[in-house]
Amino acid sequence: EGAGRRRHGGVPAPARGGAGDGRAVVAAAAAGGALRAAGRARPAVPLPRRLRPGDGGTHGGGHRQAHVAGHLPQRAAPGARLLPLLEEDLRYACMRRVFLPFSRCQQLTFSAINGWSSNGGWVLSWRRRADVLDMVRADAAAHGGGPRARPRDLPHARGGVRPLRGAPHRPAARGRRARQPARRQVGPPPPRSRPRLLPRQPQRTDETHTALSLWPARLGQCAASDTAGEVEVDVAEWFQAVAEEAITRATFGRSYASGRVVFRMQGRLMAFASEAFRKVLVPGYRFLPTKKNRMSWGLDREIRRGLVQLIGRRSDAAEDHEAEIKEKGNSGGFRDLLGLMINARDKKSQAMPVEDMVEECKTFFFAGKQTTTNLLTWATVLLAMHPEWQDRARQEVLAVCGLGELPAKEHLHKLKTLGMILNETLRLYPPAVATIRRAKVDVTLGDLAIPRDTELLIPIMAIHHDARFWGPDAAQFNPGRFAGGAARAATHPLAFIPFGLGSRMCVGQNLALLEAKLTVAVLLQRFELRPSPKYVHAPTVLMLLHPQYGAPVIFRPLSSPPPSASVHTSDELS
Numbered sequence: 001e002g003a004g005r006r007r008h009g010g011v012p013a014p015a016r017g018g019a020g021d022g023r024a025v026v027a028a029a030a031a032g033g034a035l036r037a038a039g040r041a042r043p044a045v046p047l048p049r050r051l052r053p054g055d056g057g058t059h060g061g062g063h064r065q066a067h068v069a070g071h072l073p074q075r076a077a078p079g080a081r082l083l084p085l086l087e088e089d090l091r092y093a094c095m096r097r098v099f100l101p102f103s104r105c106q107q108l109t110f111s112a113i114n115g116w117s118s119n120g121g122w123v124l125s126w127r128r129r130a131d132v133l134d135m136v137r138a139d140a141a142a143h144g145g146g147p148r149a150r151p152r153d154l155p156h157a158r159g160g161v162r163p164l165r166g167a168p169h170r171p172a173a174r175g176r177r178a179r180q181p182a183r184r185q186v187g188p189p190p191p192r193s194r195p196r197l198l199p200r201q202p203q204r205t206d207e208t209h210t211a212l213s214l215w216p217a218r219l220g221q222c223a224a225s226d227t228a229g230e231v232e233v234d235v236a237e238w239f240q241a242v243a244e245e246a247i248t249r250a251t252f253g254r255s256y257a258s259g260r261v262v263f264r265m266q267g268r269l270m271a272f273a274s275e276a277f278r279k280v281l282v283p284g285y286r287f288l289p290t291k292k293n294r295m296s297w298g299l300d301r302e303i304r305r306g307l308v309q310l311i312g313r314r315s316d317a318a319e320d321h322e323a324e325i326k327e328k329g330n331s332g333g334f335r336d337l338l339g340l341m342i343n344a345r346d347k348k349s350q351a352m353p354v355e356d357m358v359e360e361c362k363t364f365f366f367a368g369k370q371t372t373t374n375l376l377t378w379a380t381v382l383l384a385m386h387p388e389w390q391d392r393a394r395q396e397v398l399a400v401c402g403l404g405e406l407p408a409k410e411h412l413h414k415l416k417t418l419g420m421i422l423n424e425t426l427r428l429y430p431p432a433v434a435t436i437r438r439a440k441v442d443v444t445l446g447d448l449a450i451p452r453d454t455e456l457l458i459p460i461m462a463i464h465h466d467a468r469f470w471g472p473d474a475a476q477f478n479p480g481r482f483a484g485g486a487a488r489a490a491t492h493p494l495a496f497i498p499f500g501l502g503s504r505m506c507v508g509q510n511l512a513l514l515e516a517k518l519t520v521a522v523l524l525q526r527f528e529l530r531p532s533p534k535y536v537h538a539p540t541v542l543m544l545l546h547p548q549y550g551a552p553v554i555f556r557p558l559s560s561p562p563p564s565a566s567v568h569t570s571d572e573l574s
């Protein structure tokens, strides 16, 4: 059980909030199935009063991140206003329609809303007004009241995008403020008006750099040592180690060894969660003392204990280094995420509570490992499938970084083609296929009155494949569209949102892009890539978007002769 026991079709849990016991409405993708489902609302079952720490959703796992769209039909409180987006709809849209006949994607209706709690949110496109109207009518009919949502005139401005009028942004009381300093270090600060889409100049610690440099190098040495020629590697598996190493270093820095032990346990916990995720949900099952559940609970306790101890040791050390901290500013001598949190102070000079730090560390691992693995995997697969782009990227890497040297910090921003390829990868295969926003207060959206506690699903992947924004070649791999930058790649600057939008957007995007650029650059310096004949293109959503049957790719060292008959497997590498 644990963090991932939620059926939600790969949708990250709401960024903040908790299940609460208020009304919930999922007014989301109104594909035909969802509309039909809205008409036959299921009997409501009470929500759990309070989620336990660790119950979280798919992307974060902390106790602040709670329920999930796919579950709402079963979990709504009595009298809930419910317009379910069924998991099947999302799955169907994501897995079958979007990837196989891409054109079907265009028949779906999606809404995308951001920034509920800020003044600067945006609304992206309701595709088919009639469907949304039906949804609202069905909602009203199902709950015997007048519709509180009044779509008199749905957004139809350029590209269907309109600014959102919302309540002023009010940060949550304590933990949120305390977290801000760490947020500033790994990602862009919460945007004041319109969020940045272009990644900033990466900021990182020396230790992180070491980690990020080491893994690709090891990978290179490992496969290059196979002088027989080609090596087949399931990159979906292999990149997990790269991402795990990087996020562990970034989080724990000088406490890497102890942190690694804890994150290894979390890796096992996530494997249980992923296994549970595939099974049919039996309500309450997670409270039963089954063997797996007991193992999960034990692991969870151990992880907490390990992190609390680690934080305690680091806090003591931080006190010892107070002078050093004063001298070097807020982050003191600990320039990793844990250090930043330990040294963070809110306006009243209060330190971040240990429990919050524990949750944040778990979140970093949960949010940072698999997402980056998926980006690396899809980028490698796409490069293998598109030799012309592979050649272009390689030429650039060799021109900028040279043949044998690891790419350095000053090289990375010069790798424009590689940046375009990564963006195009994130567009076609965004690891997080959707995100959710919940209205904290009654809010007006265009002329649509959205009641407080309404949840809306932002279908990242559908927006990324929308031909209205991306043109008739929306389904094609064409990194060239990012030549003018991410904001100009589509007809609307907010049509590219792989890291979300607004004040809750991903804090790890710079880290992820840095890691991906570095890793792919090192691979291109050393190898020619081509897809294995065993590769089956079957993207699927299991929490995140990943290749259902793995991603075997053949690596041929650049210096070695053309393809030979003998291909070694990744097992031989480990």
Ligand code: HEM
Pocket: 012, 015, 016, 059, 060, 186, 247, 363, 364, 365, 367, 368, 369, 371, 372, 375, 430, 431, 432, 434, 435, 436, 498, 499, 500, 501, 502, 503, 504, 505, 506, 507, 508, 509, 511, 512
């Ligand atoms: C390719 C890699 C990644 C992708 C595609 C990705 C995507 C996302 C998305 C879509 C969200 C939700 C944003 C929203 O709702 O507006 C998110 C949130 C988050 N991500 Fe990432 N992420 C990636 C890597 C990372 C990494 C490496 C970290 C580690 C530091 C990380 C930490 C987080 C955290 C902590 C949040 C929650 C932010 C908040 O609620 O304030 N992510 N990410």
